[in-house]
Every structure is written in structure tokens, then in C-alpha cells.
Amino acid sequence: MHIVVSIKQVPDSAQIRVHPVTNTIMRQGVPTIINPYDLFALEEALRLRDAYGGEVTVLTMGPPMAEDCLRKALGYGADRAVLLTDRYFAGSDTLATSFALSQAIAKIGEMFGPPDVVFTGKQTIDGDTAQVGPGIAKRLDLFQLTYVAKIASIDLAAREITVERRCEGGTQKLKSRLPCLITMLEGTNEMRRGSIEDALCAARSRIVKWSAAEAGIEDLTKCGLRGSPTVVKRVFAPTPRSQKAVQIDTAEKTLRDLADELIGAIFTRQPALEPELAFEAA
Amino acid sequence: MSSANPETPRPPAGRAGMKKELPERFRDYRHVWVFIELERGQVHPVSFELLGEGRKLADKLGVQLAGAVLGPPGEATQNAVAEAFAYGADLVYLVEAPLLADYRNEPFAKAMTDLVDTYKPEILLLGATTLGRDLAGSVATTLLTGLTADCTELDVDADGSLAATRPTFGGSLLCTIYTLNYRPQMATVRPRVMPMPQRADRAIGRVIAHKLSLAEDEIVTKVLGFLPDSQSGTANLAYADVVVAGGLGLGGAENLQLVKSLARAIGAEFGCSRPLVQKGWMPADRQIGQTGKTIRPKLYIAAGISGAIQHRVGVEGADLIVAINTDPNAPIFDFAHLGIVTDAVRFLPALIEAFTRRLSPHSRDKLAS
Numbered sequence: 001m002h003i004v005v006s007i008k009q010v011p012d013s014a015q016i017r018v019h020p021v022t023n024t025i026m027r028q029g030v031p032t033i034i035n036p037y038d039l040f041a042l043e044e045a046l047r048l049r050d051a052y053g054g055e056v057t058v059l060t061m062g063p064p065m066a067e068d069c070l071r072k073a074l075g076y077g078a079d080r081a082v083l084l085t086d087r088y089f090a091g092s093d094t095l096a097t098s099f100a101l102s103q104a105i106a107k108i109g110e111m112f113g114p115p116d117v118v119f120t121g122k123q124t125i126d127g128d129t130a131q132v133g134p135g136i137a138k139r140l141d142l143f144q145l146t147y148v149a150k151i152a153s154i155d156l157a158a159r160e161i162t163v164e165r166r167c168e169g170g171t172q173k174l175k176s177r178l179p180c181l182i183t184m185l186e187g188t189n190e191m192r193r194g195s196i197e198d199a200l201c202a203a204r205s206r207i208v209k210w211s212a213a214e215a216g217i218e219d220l221t222k223c224g225l226r227g228s229p230t231v232v233k234r235v236f237a238p239t240p241r242s243q244k245a246v247q248i249d250t251a252e253k254t255l256r257d258l259a260d261e262l263i264g265a266i267f268t269r270q271p272a273l274e275p276e277l278a279f280e281a282a
Numbered sequence: 283m284s285s286a287n288p289e290t291p292r293p294p295a296g297r298a299g300m301k302k303e304l305p306e307r308f309r310d311y312r313h314v315w316v317f318i319e320l321e322r323g324q325v326h327p328v329s330f331e332l333l334g335e336g337r338k339l340a341d342k343l344g345v346q347l348a349g350a351v352l353g354p355p356g357e358a359t360q361n362a363v364a365e366a367f368a369y370g371a372d373l374v375y376l377v378e379a380p381l382l383a384d385y386r387n388e389p390f391a392k393a394m395t396d397l398v399d400t401y402k403p404e405i406l407l408l409g410a411t412t413l414g415r416d417l418a419g420s421v422a423t424t425l426l427t428g429l430t431a432d433c434t435e436l437d438v439d440a441d442g443s444l445a446a447t448r449p450t451f452g453g454s455l456l457c458t459i460y461t462l463n464y465r466p467q468m469a470t471v472r473p474r475v476m477p478m479p480q481r482a483d484r485a486i487g488r489v490i491a492h493k494l495s496l497a498e499d500e501i502v503t504k505v506l507g508f509l510p511d512s513q514s515g516t517a518n519l520a521y522a523d524v525v526v527a528g529g530l531g532l533g534g535a536e537n538l539q540l541v542k543s544l545a546r547a548i549g550a551e552f553g554c555s556r557p558l559v560q561k562g563w564m565p566a567d568r569q570i571g572q573t574g575k576t577i578r579p580k581l582y583i584a585a586g587i588s589g590a591i592q593h594r595v596g597v598e599g600a601d602l603i604v605a606i607n608t609d610p611n612a613p614i615f616d617f618a619h620l621g622i623v624t625d626a627v628r629f630l631p632a633l634i635e636a637f638t639r640r641l642s643p644h645s646r647d648k649l650a651s
């Protein structure tokens with residue numbers, strides 16, 4: 001079985017700071033990581049490979065330094081890594097990104113065999129759109145299975161797959177066909193520790209690097225800024241609320257008095273709430 | 283990158299700033315549509331919230347507001363049509379087919395793209411639910427148009443372009459995104475981000491029925507079953523009137539009991555900040571904030587939560603925010619309405635006791651007299 005996992009290198013957003021005066025992002029020194037949601041996709045892909053045999057190819061689009069995240073993925077046990085990197089991709093929105101990635105996946109298919117399953121994470125932590133997975137599925141005409149919590153079974157001979165997917169208010173059990181695109185839900189598995197061999201292999205492996213042309217992309221107008229229908233016009237800081245919280249004075253009061261005072265203040269501001277709460281509490 | 287500093291003049295937004303004309307083929311795209319999310323017989327409330335937003339956009343543009351209802355033939359779908367009108371739609375596009383009974387990407391994406399290609403809306407809004415996101419991504423890709431996810435504000439510029447504002451860079455900044463040269467301009471909005479508009483019983487207006495040119499045997503994906511969530515409470519968090527939440531300041535998993543007890547005492551739902559989910563102290567569907575649930579309760583009580591921007595964006599819609607925090611400089615006091623600087627672990631038991639006393643039948647009689 002050939003499995004392609006599309007991953008993204010993202011800044012560790014827990015460490016991003018906004019400059020308090022200029023409202024610009026201070027990127028310097030912010031470490032990069034594999035998008036945490038993608039790790040669930042990668043682990044699931046590795047499990048499928050271990051169970052059914054075959055190969056896992058990881059793919060990312062990004063600047064040359066995105067090679068780091070591919071090396072990490074190889075360290076976890078992926079068999080091959082492809083870096084799609086070209087200045088033509090700069091400024092891609094989700095539509096342009098799904099175009100470039102789908103072209104690269106098609107090329108991967110030509111060179112290393114057509115994929116049976118393409119995985120992505122549920123979304124990224126820097127874009128948060130959850131749109132690239134469905135975009136790839138549509139462009140490559142793969143059956144789209146998003147928010148998958150569990151792959152229940154795969155029948156390679158019949159080309160059938162059964163999954164459980166998260167949906168509003170519950171879990172849907174779906175039967176579909178290969179090749180499909182799966183976006184994996186978070187918390188559904190735990191990334192393995194890579195083996196020593198994999199770590200050595202990762203360090204030694206040559207990462208396949210493709211420019212747009214090498215990935216077989218002819219129509220550059222579909223890439224990067226030019227290929228992006230959305231335009232970011234303005235970036236700004238949220239307006240701070242002018243009024244700060246009214247503080248309940250705590251000096252020399254018992255907890256009981258404080259609690260009564262707070263409740264009094266709540267019901268003074270929201271008088272309709274008291275009968276409602278009394279009703280709910282009853 | 284421009285700043286929000288009011289002194290620096292903003293570059294002209296929208297098309298005016300681009301000096302570009304809308305391509306000829308999109309000129310007849312008009313009106314604002316809202317996808318009415320119908321699943322297992324129920325319309326997701328986010329659809330009504332979007333109709334409220336869509337109404338404002340349509341009025342500004344001087345165009346009509348339409349609901350797009352996709353569902354199986356029957357009462358639930360007819361009811362969804364009626365509700366779309368009750369929440370402000372001027373007309374409804376309806377695709378009724380048995381194969382739209384359970385959500386599946388293939389038939390829904392096909393029905394939705396067919397509708398758009400035929401009736402050409404300029405704006406299409408969907409809820410950022412699992413269903414809405416699954417659908418929006420494939421519809422936008424098929425139509426090769428722009429899609430802006432998780433918007434927190436929607437507006438139209440003087441030239442009629444949709445200005446879709448969403449958090450960026452982990453929520454520390456906002457950005458406004460346009461789809462200038464493609465139609466429809468698509469956007470998703472998470473549940474509870476927009477206020478629920480007033481419902482008014484209205485006669486069913488114009489319904490335009492559209493046939494789905496797809497047969498069940500052409501659809502590969504089959505639904506084998508559905509398992510509803512066991513805890514009904516979690517589904518209610520986003521729509522609860524009163525919410526109590528705990529953060530890292532509570533110190534340990536054992537103290538979360540205080541949050542749950544308070545919630546029980548006042549008939550509230552309980553939630554938490556993200557680190558508690560990461561530590562495994564609370565399930566993920568209890569998380570409130572940018573990457574969790576957005577809430578809009580009448581009362582929100584936050585105990586031991588610092589009020590980071592990613593948490594703030596999920597609770598700002600609350601009518602009354604009460605913060606309990608030991609740090610007088612905690613950011614939560616910048617947007618809470620009422621604050622109390624005290625140790626939540628010691629204070630919460632007193633608060634539970636005081637609420638119970640105040641809300642007991644005895645004191646309620648006093649209230650009534």
C-alpha cells in the first residue's frame with residue numbers, strides 16, 4: 001500500500017509574540033515544529049503501513065528550511081520525503097496550496113506508485129482553516145473522509161475502507177473506497193518514538209526536492225499569490241475594551257460576605273438571571 | 283502589514299484598493315446565501331445565526347437573502363424551509379432527495395455546487411461545524427473561489443466586496459480577507475460567534491426547488507451507522523445560558539470538582555481553558571476558546587483563568603463575565619465585567635454555598651413577595 005502524508009512546518013505558536021507597539025509578529029527565534037495535528041495523520045499512516053505493508057511518503061510545501069520537518073517525519077519511520085519548494089508558491093492561500101500539493105501528489109503517484117490513501121491533519125495551528133485536505137481530495141478526485149477518529153477496516157482487494165468519523169453530535173460510520181483522502185482527528189493515536197535505525201536513516205536520507213516545474217506544474221498562474229482568490233488586506237490587533245472589570249473589594253471581609261456581595265453584583269447587573277437560576281437549580 | 287493604530291491612515295480596502303474590475307463572468311452573481319445545515323431532522327442553530335448576519339449584509343448590498351436547504355423529502359426539510367423564513371430569509375433554494383438524508387460529502391457538494399452554478403450568489407455563508415467545513419472546502423475548490431474560515435466579523439465595503447475578518451497568528455491578531463475577483467465570496471463562521479437573531483413567525487415565501495442530478499448508486503460512500511454522543515452536556519456547552527469554567531489557577535485536577543459543583547448548584551454548564559485539556563484533566567469538548575467552543579452565555583464565571591487572547595475570543599460574547607483570579611493584573615480583568623482578586627480554591631466553596639442559600643426555595647419565596 002502506498003500512503004502519502006501531507007504535513008506542514010509551522011511556528012510553535014505558543015511562542016509567538018506580537019510586538020506591543022507595532023502590532024507585528026515577532027518571528028525571530030520562534031522554533032518550528034511539525035503541525036501537531038499532522039502527527040496524528042503520520043502515526044496513522046505508519047500504522048497502516050505496518051499492518052498492510054507498503055510505503056509512507058511524506059510531502060510538504062514550504063521554504064527550504066521545511067526540510068527539518070521532513071527529517072523529523074523520516075525519524076518517526078516514514079520511508080520517503082518530498083519537499084515542494086519554489087518562490088512561485090509564496091503567498092499561497094488554501095486554494096493555491098491544495099493545487100500545488102495535489103500536483104505534487106500526482107507526480108509522486110507517477111514516480112513511486114499511485115497512493116491508496118492520502119492523509120492530512122485535521123487543520124494547521126497557524127492557518128486553522130481545515131480547507132487544504134478537502135481541497136486536495138476534490139482536485140485528485142479522492143473520496144473525502146474528514147475528522148476520522150478511527151480506521152475500522154481496509155480491504156485492499158476490494159478497495160474498500162470503513163471509518164468512524166466525528167460529526168456534529170456523534171460519530172458516523174462510513175464505508176467508502178480507495179483511493180481516499182483522510183483528515184485525521186486529534187487525540188486518536190499517539191506518535192511513536194522513532195527507532196534508532198529510523199533516526200540514522202533520517203539523517204542519511206536524501207530528501208527529494210522539487211521546484212514547481214519538477215513537480216510537473218505547468219500553470220504557474222494557479223500558484224502562490226497569483227493563484228490565490230483570497231487577499232489579506234489588513235492585519236490588526238483586537239481593540240482592547242475600554243472598561244476594566246469592576247473589582248469587588250476584598251479587604252477585611254469573610255469569604256461568605258464576599259460571595260454574597262459578588263452574587264448581589266451579578267444579579268444587579270442581570271436581574272432576569274435570578275429567577276432563571278433559581279428555576280434551574282430547583 | 284498595516285497596524286490598527288488610528289493615526290496611520292488605512293489603505294483603501296476592498297476593490298477600491300486594488301483598482302481591479304470584477305471579471306465579466308461574475309457580474310451577474312447576486313444575493314446573499316446561507317447554507318442551512320440540517321442533520322438528523324434538526325437545523326443547526328449556527329444557520330440561524332448566519333441568517334442574522336446575512337440579513338445585515340443583504341440589506342447593505344440591497345439584495346435578497348436566501349437559505350439553501352438540502353435534505354431528504356419530508357417534514358424535517360419542510361420545517362427547515364419554514365425556519366429559514368422565520369429567521370429572515372427572503373427566499374429558499376431547496377434540494378430535496380432521499381440521498382441527502384445523512385450528510386455525505388459527495389451528494390452535498392454536488393447539490394451545493396449545482397445550486398451555485400445555476401443561481402449565482404455573490405456571497406455564500408456556512409457554519410464552521412464539522413459538516414460545514416467538510417462541505418465548504420470541497421465546494422470552494424470545485425468552484426475555484428475564495429473561502430475564509432472561522433470569521434468573527436463580516437461586513438461589506440462601499441464597493442460591495444465582502445470583508446471577512448478572522449483571527450490569525452494563533453489569535454493574537456485579526457486579519458481582514460477579501461475574495462475580490464471570484465464569486466461567490468465564501469466564508470464560514472463558528473457557532474455562537476454571531477448573535478442569535480429574533481425569530482418571527484412568517485409565511486413561507488418563494489421556494490425554488492432544484493433537482494439533484496445524482497442517483498444513490500453513483501455515490502460510493504455509504505453511511506453504515508451513527509452513534510450519538512453519550513454525554514449530552516457537552517453538546518450544550520456552546521448554547522448554555524450560564525457557564526462556569528476553570529483554568530490552571532485551580533492548581534490540580536481534584537479542584538475541578540469545585541467548578542462542577544458550582545455549575546450544578548446554578549444549573550450551568552462547565553468548561554475549561556486549553557491547558558486543562560492538554561493535561562487530560564478535562565475532555566477536549568469542554569475547552570472554551572479559539573480552538574475550543576465559542577460561548578455566548580448570559581453569565582460566564584471564570585476561575586483561575588488568565589484570560590489569554592485565545593480564551594478571550596471564545597467568551598467575549600457573554601453578557602456578563604465574572605473573573606476570579608489571584609493576580610490583580612491578570613489580562614482577564616481587562617475584559618471581564620466583574621472581578622474578584624482572591625484564591626478561587628478557597629472562594630468557590632463559599633460561592634457555591636452562597637448561591638445555594640440565595641436560590642433556595644425559601645429565599646425564592648421572599649423574592650416573589
Ligand SMILES: Cc1cc2nc3c(=O)[nH]c(=O)nc-3n(C[C@H](O)[C@H](O)[C@H](O)COP(=O)(O)OP(=O)(O)OC[C@H]3O[C@@H](n4cnc5c(N)ncnc54)[C@H](O)[C@@H]3O)c2cc1C
Nearest residue numbers: 529530531555556571572573574586587588592608609626
Ligand atoms: C494556537 C493557540 C490556540 C489556543 N487556543 C486556546 C483555546 O481555545 N482556549 C484556551 O483557553 N486557551 C487556548 N490557548 C492557550 C492560551 O494561550 C493560554 O495558554 C491558556 O488559555 C491559559 O490557560 P489558563 O488561563 O488556564 O492558565 P494560565 O495562563 O496559567 O493562568 C492561570 C491563572 O490562574 C491564576 N491563579 C493562580 N492561582 C490561582 C488561585 N489559587 N485562584 C485563582 N486564580 C489563580 C493566575 O493568576 C493566572 O492568571 C491557545 C494557544 C494557542 C497558541
